[in-house]
Amino acid sequence: MIRKENRISNTQLFFIIIQAQIGVGILSLPHDVSLISKNDGWISTLIAGAMVQVIILVLWGLGRKFPSLTIYEIIPRLIGKRLGKIIVFFYAIYFIVTGSLVLSRFIQVIDTWILQRTPNWILILLTLGVCVYLVKDTLRSIARFYVLVTPLLIILFGLVTYALKDANFLYIFPIGQSGIPNIVKGSKEAIFSMLGFEFMLFLYPYVKATDGRKLVAVSSANLFVTLFYTYMVFASLIFFETRQDLYLTPQPLLYMIKSYSFQIVERIDLFFLSIWVISVVTSIASWIFLASNGFKYFFGRASHARFLPCTAGIVFIIALLPRNETDLQKFNKILEPAHLGFIVVIPLFLFLFSFFFAKKRSGDHSV
Amino acid sequence: MKFIKKLLKYNKDKNENSPSKKREKISNHAFSTIKENISTINQIFSNTEDLVIKSLEIKTVPGVIIYLETMVDKEKIQKYVLNPCLQSPLEPISDMLGANFQSATVFNQVEAALLEGSCVLSLDGYAKLFIVDVSLSKERSITEPENEKVVQGSHDGFIETLLTNLHLLRKTVQSPNLSVKYLPTGTQVKSKIALVYLNNLVNEEIIHECEYRIKSISMDNVVNIGFLEELIEDSTLSPFPQLLNTERVDRVAGHLNEGRVAVLMEGSPTALLFPVTFFAFYQSPDDYSSRWIIGTFIRAIRHASFLISIILPAFYIAVIAFHFEVLPDELVNPVGSSINKIPFPPLIEALIMELTIELIREAGIRLPSRIGQTIGIVGGLVIGDAVVQAGLISTTMIVVVALTAISSFCVPSHGMSDAVRLLRFPFMFLAASFGFVGIVFGYIVLLAHLCKLESFGTPYFAPFAPLRIKDIKDTFLRLPIWKLKTRPLDSHPKHIKQQDPLRGWNYNDTKRK
Numbered sequence: 062m063i064r065k066e067n068r069i070s071n072t073q074l075f076f077i078i079i080q081a082q083i084g085v086g087i088l089s090l091p092h093d094v095s096l097i098s099k100n101d102g103w104i105s106t107l108i109a110g111a112m113v114q115v116i117i118l119v120l121w122g123l124g125r126k127f128p129s130l131t132i133y134e135i136i137p138r139l140i141g142k143r144l145g146k147i148i149v150f151f152y153a154i155y156f157i158v159t160g161s162l163v164l165s166r167f168i169q170v171i172d173t174w175i176l177q178r179t180p181n182w183i184l185i186l187l188t189l190g191v192c193v194y195l196v197k198d199t200l201r202s203i204a205r206f207y208v209l210v211t212p213l214l215i216i217l218f219g220l221v222t223y224a225l226k227d228a229n230f231l232y233i234f235p236i237g238q239s240g241i242p243n244i245v246k247g248s249k250e251a252i253f254s255m256l257g258f259e260f261m262l263f264l265y266p267y268v269k270a271t272d273g274r275k276l277v278a279v280s281s282a283n284l285f286v287t288l289f290y291t292y293m294v295f296a297s298l299i300f301f302e303t304r305q306d307l308y309l310t311p312q313p314l315l316y317m318i319k320s321y322s323f324q325i326v327e328r329i330d331l332f333f334l335s336i337w338v339i340s341v342v343t344s345i346a347s348w349i350f351l352a353s354n355g356f357k358y359f360f361g362r363a364s365h366a367r368f369l370p371c372t373a374g375i376v377f378i379i380a381l382l383p384r385n386e387t388d389l390q391k392f393n394k395i396l397e398p399a400h401l402g403f404i405v406v407i408p409l410f411l412f413l414f415s416f417f418f419a420k421k422r423s424g425d426h427s428v
Numbered sequence: 429m430k431f432i433k434k435l436l437k438y439n440k441d442k443n444e445n446s447p448s449k450k451r452e453k454i455s456n457h458a459f460s461t462i463k464e465n466i467s468t469i470n471q472i473f474s475n476t477e478d479l480v481i482k483s484l485e486i487k488t489v490p491g492v493i494i495y496l497e498t499m500v501d502k503e504k505i506q507k508y509v510l511n512p513c514l515q516s517p518l519e520p521i522s523d524m525l526g527a528n529f530q531s532a533t534v535f536n537q538v539e540a541a542l543l544e545g546s547c548v549l550s551l552d553g554y555a556k557l558f559i560v561d562v563s564l565s566k567e568r569s570i571t572e573p574e575n576e577k578v579v580q581g582s583h584d585g586f587i588e589t590l591l592t593n594l595h596l597l598r599k600t601v602q603s604p605n606l607s608v609k610y611l612p613t614g615t616q617v618k619s620k621i622a623l624v625y626l627n628n629l630v631n632e633e634i635i636h637e638c639e640y641r642i643k644s645i646s647m648d649n650v651v652n653i654g655f656l657e658e659l660i661e662d663s664t665l666s667p668f669p670q671l672l673n674t675e676r677v678d679r680v681a682g683h684l685n686e687g688r689v690a691v692l693m694e695g696s697p698t699a700l701l702f703p704v705t706f707f708a709f710y711q712s713p714d715d716y717s718s719r720w721i722i723g724t725f726i727r728a729i730r731h732a733s734f735l736i737s738i739i740l741p742a743f744y745i746a747v748i749a750f751h752f753e754v755l756p757d758e759l760v761n762p763v764g765s766s767i768n769k770i771p772f773p774p775l776i777e778a779l780i781m782e783l784t785i786e787l788i789r790e791a792g793i794r795l796p797s798r799i800g801q802t803i804g805i806v807g808g809l810v811i812g813d814a815v816v817q818a819g820l821i822s823t824t825m826i827v828v829v830a831l832t833a834i835s836s837f838c839v840p841s842h843g844m845s846d847a848v849r850l851l852r853f854p855f856m857f858l859a860a861s862f863g864f865v866g867i868v869f870g871y872i873v874l875l876a877h878l879c880k881l882e883s884f885g886t887p888y889f890a891p892f893a894p895l896r897i898k899d900i901k902d903t904f905l906r907l908p909i910w911k912l913k914t915r916p917l918d919s920h921p922k923h924i925k926q927q928d929p930l931r932g933w934n935y936n937d938t939k940r941k
Contacts, residue, residue, distance in 0.1 A: 334864070342869075
């Protein structure tokens, strides 16, 4: 069913999940989290990682039941062809909207930090062009690219770490000051920055590995991302003296990096942003890839590439809609239940549902 | 529409009468009478005037010898044709013929032999033609290729004769596993193409794929090896060369030993090597003849040159046009003062200078070497100096452009050097329109393209995409020879192991102590 040239290795799965997860959220995460859980933002981030891990276990359970099917094939099989196709279609729409929101936030940052006078639609067009080129061929070529660019995260890590020469570790105390309810509430914010792990719903059958190893790969990717994010939040918490600074700066990490300069270059934040662009593009490309694959299954075609232009077109229009930060907030609020529904509720429902069907069709889906 | 269809049909009819089909009317088998043979050969060669037909008599059997006088050595005819035919009265004719000639019964064979410089003997009463090779060979001597010089190591280079080239390879790789496969192509003008590989290493799939690709070429005349390269490579849209061009014997031998295939062609001193990766274009035989630390250092510089020549002008444009604040205080003054009075935006400035350099380069290649040097001096020094004096281009831009030009010539492979020089233009445009973001987007597309590219089924950007840490040992690093225990995986060789632990003496010594 899955052609040889589309198979990817377990290591590649690890890197794909990392690249899909790390995206636009990294810049604003410390701000978003500490708005709610104050000093304990880093604990919230850790808890968010643990929550994601639970969801990953559910998704993995579903994938293990149908080791040769993607989510788009599982749904019609479990709940009937017609209804299933409609849900597949909604999945594609959901991925498109998520991608658009990320793209919109990305353009907002670029607009405020680097290219103030360039019209947004040109930037959106450019980004989408790059993303479409990235995902128009085999999954294998996408995986290779994601592996290739992951080491760049080390540079982001290094730049943030260098800023810590001015940090004071005492700012982190007292730990647990904001109370458990606030910490948990804060972790909800952090989860949105960790989206992207749902890529495994689609990738699962493409990976050449045993079920257990796939779980290890996805979990370690999640662990890596959680630690990476926690480090970023922690770093900004110990860098800014008053919490007020954190509340006022929507992208605390950039201000942190902007504060120092080397002998030969200044404005290190521009270099940070340039590398961050790659991580965001890989995330957006993942959602576009997922959406166009959804359309592929919905229309029953052989290749996802022909749906890329129209997918990108829809993303282009939706990404243009939010005009400012408050629009984005609203947009985000609307999307929250959708995240919950498509990533947690539906897969969980399918997972439970599959128990009834497992006996009846056990022969069908063995590879 | 109808008109166009008619036109297309007309073309089709015309094609059917094309010369390639006409040939089948001529009978293909040799006749037993001299006259018919002569007329057929004359017909094949359209009565060309350098086709010499001389009659002679061997022991009362009338015969003729036929040859192209432009292709044969007269002395060889005397030695190999006339002497045995006329001066050995003792042995019977059939013995004499068998000892000296190859027989042929079909005219296709005769035609090919005549074109290669053979002499054909036709005897009355024999339904066969007798061929002997008397070709005139005018080949140049074996010299070091001009554009691939090395400091140390072998100085042999290929020449225009296929046989000599194969001889050079056999002499270098003395192994019974070295196989040669001839694949003639071209429907009108036959070109001789040879596949060379080590039978015990090479992956059969690659050989099959290559044979399939070469055999499917249906072309009147495959003019040179550049045609062949474009006809068999995977992606013609890519700026990157996917087959490695080289004129060096040792380079081909080295790649054969890693399980790759070489294609050579009659009349071309260039060998095509495949499947190769991006990093093969940055290797030079010099790396292996110097010490490994130095080799690694020079490799690293070469790879840096790839980045510099693509990114540097774009980076400079982006800094000047968008992100001037990136420069530290101490640099703002010198850079600022040099660009202050320049009338053009940095993109135009850079384009003018880059194009000038390209012009100088092209002129330098076309002109004879003495004038070429003059052009270099006039172009490089005089224009560079005058253009700054005139206030048209800033001095920093001259520095950037010069650095870029130098680094784009560091690549040991000509095709890759061209690709790199071409690639910096889109990057310059991107930088001028979007600053750093534009460069990063360009970079993403470039890397994605490298990840997608495949050459005969092997990923082009291996061992980085897909990542194989073991194989990085011989890419931008050049680890010591005794570390290169396995062959790189990208060519999928049959035996991955290359050597047993070397420097065993060292190991034994420590054990004795």
